[in-house]
Amino acid sequence: MSARFDDILDVVRSIYGDGPIALHRPVFEGNEKRYLIDCIDSNFVSSVGARVIEFEQKVAAFTGAKHAVATVNGTAALHVALQLAGVERDSEVITQALTFIATCNAVAYCGAHAVFVDVDRETMSLSPDALRTFLSEYAVHRDGLCYNRKTWRRIAACLPMHTFGHPARIKEIIAVCDEYGISVVEDAAESLGSYRDGLHTGRFGKLATLSFNGNKVITTGAGGMILTDDSELAARAKHITTTAKVPHPFEFVHDETGYNYRLPNLNAALGCAQMERLDEFLRIKADIAARYEAFFDANGMHFVTSPAGAVSNYWLNALVLDSRAERDAFLQYSNQRGVMTRPIWRLMTQLEMYSGCQHDGLDNSRWLEDRVVNIPSSVPDNALPALNP
Template sequence: MIPLAVPNLSGNEAQYLQECIDSGFVSSVGPFVSRFEQMIAQAAGSPYAVATASGTAGLHVALVALGVKPGDLVILPSLTFIATANAVSYCGAQPWLVDCDPDTWNLDCGLLEQILTEECDSCCGRVTQKKTGQRVAAIMPVHTLGTPADMDRILPLAQKFGLPVVADAAAALGARYHGRNVGDLGADLTVFSFNGNKTITCGGGGAVVGSDKELLQHVRHLSTTARRGEGYDHDHIGFNYRLTNIQAAVGCAQLERLDHLVARKQKIRETYRRAFHDMEAVTPFPQSLHGQSADWFSGIVLKNPSPTVTTELRTFLRQQGIESKPFWKPLHLQAPYRNAPTTRQTVSEGLWFRIVVLPCSTTITEKELQHVVAEVRRGLQGLE
């Protein structure tokens, strides 16, 4: 079976793991954690970084640090992995789900401007939704599949309405927006994930980056059980959200090859784009309109609007020894968020079930890639 996305552990991972074990520092303190944070900050283009237990934990602690409270609303796209919204729910807040842009699959900036200007009241530094009176506490754009959201449109709106921005950059490490790294785009906090299927992995883990030293110190404090000094004195309800030294050891080895691994992902995306460009039945994954995507996942979008066609193609590919995957079901269609506030979802509802994610491990061989291409073409011809 050609797998969808497996980690590439062919660097110094084993050596650093052994060093970590030999040192006895295997938990949430140790030299690899500090080194990992320094490397993440540099790779993201941010002066400060805090490593966390997961990307979800990073999103949660970021929102808490920025003052999101129970009953608040946080604006985010509906077409994203559920962890984005779950982090909001952990705060006792509620996601306000907005449709995506058809050309990028990122948050629709036109809709963002519309809801802030037409569906909200803004007075005395406070933004509230007219319908419910709930406070709008933050905007959380997602750099979908590693493609940067249009931050040059989002950030001025956030500034105009006095709203903090937490960028969910789970899969976007290595992407660039108008020549800048994604941690250097102006969001108050940017969060990465290092889950096992990410381009850079620690087996799990995440990181929060930013330019505000005091804010990042607060993030670190909250993620370390809000403990003051060496005793057991805690001044907030904190979280046990720190990355372990063992995970950081793997992450350091991964980051040494960041440029190579991202370039490999980009080449795989380009291979699929070229291979299927002449097929009427499919369109490629979107390309970044404002820079360079990290191209975390690759695949095709079927033009046929029937969900059964997508299922039949994936079944055919599995029979040929090829793993594939459906895309995220929009959050407003998910049981936990069916009653969440939502603004136009025609794009996400018409898109998600037509997406087929294809194998894109950085270790995939050229022979395997060509086999995937040939079988996808054969499978689509059989479904016409």
């Protein structure tokens, strides 16, 4: 087994060199420092500043969304997006148990309850087939609303997540939810630069969110974004994330309970510089994924690639090993040798705060949890051409 592991580490080192290799590090080889200095010199370093608006415009233009509203992090974006979608206290949100905890935490922030439906093995994201099966068994309509016959709580929304940047079968998910009158919010935190049938992820539902955490394809240090084509929802998102303050030159009037969730100008300055290199980042990451794919195919191992009809950003490259025992052995072997790898997330149902949530058995989720590992996925040092001064 160690020989097989050494072969994997050799292909990683052929891309990244011999030093300690991070899983996914940020790359600051463009205008980041210059824009930060300009921001400091302007004295606008908090949530009011030209770079916030510029960053929102750049992300909206890249994704094709009509509106983008910047937030302090992706979890804050999810929290507000769910609230805008009609998620209320003691309602329910159908989502996946195979996800980063922020997905479920945002549901909990609304005072709502997560319900977990299985994923597809190919996409590692919410399965429309499992969703249809669950709803056909449990969904009941009352007064134009959808309720769960087991809990008699209203099913307010569905929250699929595009795992590691591989697009879910989102059109099918939305089609199922439309039949039952359930709103869809896309957790596109990991999928900036990913497309399904030529449309950027986050463009299918009424609302979607992105993340710009330090380990994402581009980073603002910490940051998130709400995407929507609905002008009224965009205005509400901006209002709620700016403490619900009524615009006035000097009076402090707030017309509802809001949140201090707007992205600071300093972070947005980083984002503007990162957006200038996004196309290059994506091209390099696609090249790295192609090298991995060729190696693993030649050696009879399962490397996760773009699903049919989709283009993935390959945010985190994923390898499916043969068993949990092999997964655990590889994680220990690689990390002890300076190559950072990690398992896919522990299922949300195995965490104490979500262990009592309703689920459908999660067979594929459990199968993937036992086998999937992430391998280094950063843009390598000096892979980018220098920018003109």
